[in-house]
Amino acid sequence: MEKPVIIFGAKGIAHPALEIFNSNNVIVYGLLDEDEKIHGTEINTVTVLGNPEDDGFLKLIGQKTVAFVAEENPKYRKFLVELLNERRKVQPVNAIHERSYISTDASIGHGNFINANVNVGAGAQVGSHCIIHSAAIIEHKAKVGDFVQIGAGAVINSDVVVEEGAFIGSGATIVAGVTIGKNARIGAGSVVISTVGANETVFGNPAAKVK
Template sequence: MEKPVIILGAKGIAHPALEIFNSNQVIVYGFLDEDENLHGSEINTVPVLGHTEDDGFLKLIGKKTEAFVAVDDNKYRKFLVELLNDRRKVQPINAIHHTAYISTDAQIGHGNFINAKVTLGAGVEMGQHCILHTCAIVDHKAKIGDFVQIGAGSIINSEVVIEEGAFIGSGVTVVSGVTIGKNSRIGAGSVVISSVGANETVFGNPAAKVK
């Protein structure tokens, strides 16, 4: 990658996103964040330049820089993705740690955060703007929708389907063939042995619906 990167967001996954780009010898030009209290501060010597909607900085994206959206909250993440699509006619790039393993025939979209030692197995299909934390494993032929978050150390077994907006906590195991519905939430450490409906929250071993 020849162009430097502007990271939208300066909290949450922004710091590890910086480390990911550093791990790939990609220059980060700076951060943008809606929190004015952060403006002028630095993360590992990289400055927080201004607001995420500041056209003075946004106009650089697509011409002189690339962009990555480092925001955990899906609603605001979607807003920023649409902002880049509409104002700059660009898609955020992927942030993939150099120690991640991605199978040669895995398919991944734009704007994904893939941290250290993540594994994507053969035939995995992953959408856009997902967040995969350290050491997450997605086994062969699993399908991951857009805006999915998978916690550190979670194991998504073969042929699992995770639909758009689902949140998988840290240390979760999802057994083969299960479907995790749209915008559902799986509590940390859970073992999911049966499919989870849209908008449901489950927790435990075996995971059960939380009322």
């Protein structure tokens, strides 16, 4: 990555994203956050410059810098991605930790956060704008849609399909061949042995629907 990066968001995954870019020798120009109270503060010597919707900063994207979206709230994350798509005609870049492993024939979209010790297996497909925390495993031929969040240590087994916007809690296990529906939520530590419908929340071992 030749251009410096501006990180959209200064909380949550912003700090580990900054560490990922630093470890890959990518210059971080600054951070942007809607919280005015932290404007002018620093994270590891990098300044929170201002608001993500400020045209003065947005006009730098695509010309002098690239962008990474570090916002964890799904709705605001999607809003910022669409803002960059529409006003700057760019896609956010990936933040991929140097200690993660991505198979040579796996496919990865744009704007993903992939932390240390994540393993993405052969033929797996990961969409765009996902957040994949440390030591998560995405086995061979699994398919992960856009805007999915996968917690630390979660295991997505082979041939699993995780649809757009789903949330997989830390330490959860999704057994082979199961489908997790759009915007479904899987509680931390759950073992999912059957398909979960769209917008459903499940928890436990074996995972059961939470009403």
